Amino acid sequence: MSVSLVLVIVMAVLYACGVYLMLERSMTKVLLGFLLVGNATNLLIITMAGKAGLAPIVSEGVAPEEMTDPLPEALILTAIVITFGVSAFLLALIYRSWRLGKEDSLGDDADDVAMRGGAVTMQGEDTDALPGDTEFEERPS
Amino acid sequence: MTALVPLVVLIPLLGAATALTLGRRPRAQRIVTVLSLTVVLAIGAVLVWAVDTQGALVMEVGGWAAPFGIVLVVDRLSALMIVVSALVLLAVLVFSIGQGLADGDEETPVSIYFPTYQILAAGVFTAFVAGDLFNLYVGFEILLVSSYVLITLGGTEPRIRAGVTYIVVSLVSSMIFLASIAMIYGAVGTVNIAQISVRMAEIPVDVQIILHIMLLVAFGIKAAVFPLSFWLPDSYPTAPAPVTAVFAGLLTKVGVYAIIRTETVIFPGTELNPALMIVALLTMVVGVLGAVSQADIKRMLSFTLVSHIGYMILGVSLGSAIGTAAAIYYIVHHIIVQTTLFLAAGLIERQGGTTSITKLGGLLKASPVIAVLFFIPALNLGGIPPFSGFIGKVALFQASAEQGTALAFVLIGAGALVSLLTLYALIRVWNMAFWRPAEDVEGYESTMLDNVSEAPGRTAVKEKRAIPRLMTAATAGMVAASVALTVFAGPLYDVSARAGDNLEGPGQYVELVFPNGGADD
Numbered sequence: 001m002s003v004s005l006v007l008v009i010v011m012a013v014l015y016a017c018g019v020y021l022m023l024e025r026s027m028t029k030v031l032l033g034f035l036l037v038g039n040a041t042n043l044l045i046i047t048m049a050g051k052a053g054l055a056p057i058v059s060e061g062v063a064p065e066e067m068t069d070p071l072p073e074a075l076i077l078t079a080i081v082i083t084f085g086v087s088a089f090l091l092a093l094i095y096r097s098w099r100l101g102k103e104d105s106l107g108d109d110a111d112d113v114a115m116r117g118g119a120v121t122m123q124g125e126d127t128d129a130l131p132g133d134t135e136f137e138e139r140p141s
Numbered sequence: 142m143t144a145l146v147p148l149v150v151l152i153p154l155l156g157a158a159t160a161l162t163l164g165r166r167p168r169a170q171r172i173v174t175v176l177s178l179t180v181v182l183a184i185g186a187v188l189v190w191a192v193d194t195q196g197a198l199v200m201e202v203g204g205w206a207a208p209f210g211i212v213l214v215v216d217r218l219s220a221l222m223i224v225v226s227a228l229v230l231l232a233v234l235v236f237s238i239g240q241g242l243a244d245g246d247e248e249t250p251v252s253i254y255f256p257t258y259q260i261l262a263a264g265v266f267t268a269f270v271a272g273d274l275f276n277l278y279v280g281f282e283i284l285l286v287s288s289y290v291l292i293t294l295g296g297t298e299p300r301i302r303a304g305v306t307y308i309v310v311s312l313v314s315s316m317i318f319l320a321s322i323a324m325i326y327g328a329v330g331t332v333n334i335a336q337i338s339v340r341m342a343e344i345p346v347d348v349q350i351i352l353h354i355m356l357l358v359a360f361g362i363k364a365a366v367f368p369l370s371f372w373l374p375d376s377y378p379t380a381p382a383p384v385t386a387v388f389a390g391l392l393t394k395v396g397v398y399a400i401i402r403t404e405t406v407i408f409p410g411t412e413l414n415p416a417l418m419i420v421a422l423l424t425m426v427v428g429v430l431g432a433v434s435q436a437d438i439k440r441m442l443s444f445t446l447v448s449h450i451g452y453m454i455l456g457v458s459l460g461s462a463i464g465t466a467a468a469i470y471y472i473v474h475h476i477i478v479q480t481t482l483f484l485a486a487g488l489i490e491r492q493g494g495t496t497s498i499t500k501l502g503g504l505l506k507a508s509p510v511i512a513v514l515f516f517i518p519a520l521n522l523g524g525i526p527p528f529s530g531f532i533g534k535v536a537l538f539q540a541s542a543e544q545g546t547a548l549a550f551v552l553i554g555a556g557a558l559v560s561l562l563t564l565y566a567l568i569r570v571w572n573m574a575f576w577r578p579a580e581d582v583e584g585y586e587s588t589m590l591d592n593v594s595e596a597p598g599r600t601a602v603k604e605k606r607a608i609p610r611l612m613t614a615a616t617a618g619m620v621a622a623s624v625a626l627t628v629f630a631g632p633l634y635d636v637s638a639r640a641g642d643n644l645e646g647p648g649q650y651v652e653l654v655f656p657n658g659g660a661d662d
Binding site: 045078 | 275279282286289290293296297298301302304305308309312313315316319320322323324326327332
């Protein structure tokens, strides 16, 4: 199976950038990262189809070996539709989050914060995370 | 009979479309949804009977023979999963209708709840009947996207925050799944599960292991297997009680179902079984330690859910027919019992206004019905004889003992310990919330309450509200179903054993899809 080197390099770059963005706290960056990773996966599927060839339409004088494999293209179409739907939902979610808190970043799980500080929270205590007690950058309030 | 196979997917989808057009008439929406899931439950029951007596059903969609067309396969495992899922979906639906009717539906946009719920059902059933790896992916996506909608229902701030964690983790797992499908296609040139199984034998073992691990990571995230289980206790408890119940009961089990298929059909090799056993051990122990330290009932239940996934992985990792059979019985038991416990937690929240055991008390006096509805599934999950949890665990331990390796015996010991700790966590809820008199709640000292961590951000006690009959009835129905698992354990275990036999080696599955050979050209 011969594979186009350009496609592989583009795929690797997309995966690297996508994963980097998905590790961010900002939800918009996570969405962009998801889009990049989704497209990288589509490229992975298309490289798995093997060598490029003629359109896979049965007609006179075209041997099956000269055609490109049509199945991965069908798979990619489905994957693109799913990515599209999920991105639309994520955008709605980001908008809702912005409407609620005027912020775009994902907060810590307050329980994790309490655990990390060694604090055992019992009844009556205020268990909300204080802005300063995360090891990550401070959240804008 | 094969005509029934696509109906389990089509009916909920059509029901969802109908319910969506009836958006302004909630009453009609409820009727359509209950009707469609009841029909699916009936079809599921017929499928179990037909598959068990007459052999598995294979449907070639559009009349295109495998491997060119898409095949839907219903063997004993799929049929059992379909009927149990349909039962759970229906019971939770009735519970949520009861809750919705009482609350006047101010909180949640009800016009999308019923259609989304049915699409979730359609996704779950698609995954169970898929005979094609890509179709399995589509099934997963259908159920995940509807679960994104359900977990953020109402769009309040805690739900959005928990929902984002859940959604991003699910997206990553879907991408890993899709990438592994692409690589499997590159390696063997097909996505038909039976054909992959035949051709995979010709691939070098090291390549097989890479593909195998990729698939297991993707399914492991969905099934919440340690160390990929971190997202579950954070995201499940914030959703509305019925949504959490159905997620906890079903969604992780779809992941376990996919792991069973992977281990028995796609990669029947045993190279990764010891690794899976260690993962099962860690899932059990780490999950239950989380459960012991939680004061909030919903969070505690989420941790026990993770821990009990370990038992199922243990059954699968043994790689024997009886191990798989025990895992299948355990899945059936756990789907029903875990859902029941979450429904009971929903009732407790309504009665007591909170789910934190440090603030609850006197529930036994206030509501003996809830006490019974919590106590029976609690003992069941903890593995007290004669309940189905005990039967399932004994079957798993027997299968492990039969394998006889040192690791298998370590797992038996850990399994027994974990079931004791589960019982401790559940009985603590019983002691604090039910037995403790209501007037003792303030300033109560007990070693049981030392070192438990409170659920954050939900310390406010909500208003206590009357419990509608429909909610109690749905929970009581689930408790009755869990007791029926004990009463009819013999026949049910026989079906699981035959399902396990079907999955011993990939040969029988391949034979189903390619009755005339032709899988290896």
